[in-house]
Amino acid sequence: MIHHIDLPLTREKAKTLTAGDTVYFSGVLYTARDAAHKRLMELLDAGKPLPFPIENSVVYYVGPTPASPGQVIGSAGPTTSYRMDAYTPRLLGLGLRGMIGKGKRSAEVVEAMKQAGAVYFGAIGGAGALLADCIKAAEVIAFDDLESEAIRRLQVEEFPVTVVIDSAGNNLYLSGREAYLHALQQHTKH
């Protein structure tokens, strides 16, 4: 199924998404990867506010290349998500509704997603030039000393992602591979 969704992502909208669906996001995404996540945890530990509204937000795990003159942003594809697993359940507990990355998540993250009604999306890894075209504005809003790893507010239009793990815990990495192998087996039989 194909969805066109205006961000932020409410619990109701998130619930309509199923593993394997294609989603085109428009609106605001926030970027954060390894070092930024560590800083977010430090802010929470110190009882300080986070630099963006977490409730119903979608975080994009990306560290873009520097924008060249005339560019909004450089190449901006997803990084591997499991490195954020240690931090993710805490953010989900605060209302984070979605993450965009690539690759597997831990059982703890999936459990926290189910409780939070959150969704994990995959963007195409290694397609940084293509994905940058859907980013219409980019602004560093926190941790600018981290350069590529700083938190950015991205204005996106029709940003393409695939639902990898839905809010019920269904996982495309398992079902997609299984369906392919099953189809192959049927094909070989006939």
Add this chain to the structure above:
Amino acid sequence: MMMRLVDADTITAAVKRLCIEANCNLPNDVRGCIRLFRKQERWPAARDVLDKIITNFEIAGARHVPICQDTGVACVFLEIGMDAHIEGDINAAVNEGVRQGYREGYLRKSVVRDPLNRINTGDNTPAMLYIDFVRGDRITVTVAPKGFGSENMSRIKMLRPSDGVDGVIDFVVSVVEAAGPNPCPPIVVGVGLGGTFDKAALLSKKALLRPLGDHHQQEYYANLESTLLEKINALGIGPQGFGGAVTALQVAIETMPTHIAGLPCAVNINCHVTRHVSEVL
């Protein structure tokens, strides 16, 4: 004996050029291989992903922008002819080339000074530099930016001689299966067999430099490469891990002599953005 003198600045200029070129222009062998697998792919989700991967490298090449935001750590291989003499500091010359290339090419600076106290060096130095001495008076410079999504999925195992070829097959396939969607499949798999712990790892990295479509010179290992590729693609992980026929584009094996007690086996994984470009000076 006449030595050919080469100014270190020439090395710097070459490294700079190659850093930018490698990151923006996917080599033709990799492009051709991805297109070939796209033609053969029957699974709809996989075809869709491969189409986007192809569009992406075409956009990057046409606009001269990085193919992937992970412009990697700069792996630099120098093959220095023994009749050539470099005037100046080779290490400094290579790092200056990386510094200039990553700055002027608007490439991402992805290197931290210290593995635990993680402060970015700000210029993507130092390069991971390997120097080999060869016959002649030429210098071959190869730059292979290496992304870490795939590097993190690489593994090494000190197999026993009794594990033999079956042990190698089991280990290589298990590493790819465990990696699943993480290293951005379709991947290229470099396998280093033999040597010592460190040499096996280096062989596996050098295997990734081999043009796609080329096989090991020995028929035995060329056949083993084909067997491994077949077994890996039978896993059904597919492009991006969404299922499909192509999980790996190529398996390349490099070997060297080893100890009577050992069978080191290193598996270095590269993503579909397998970048390597060389220049002879």
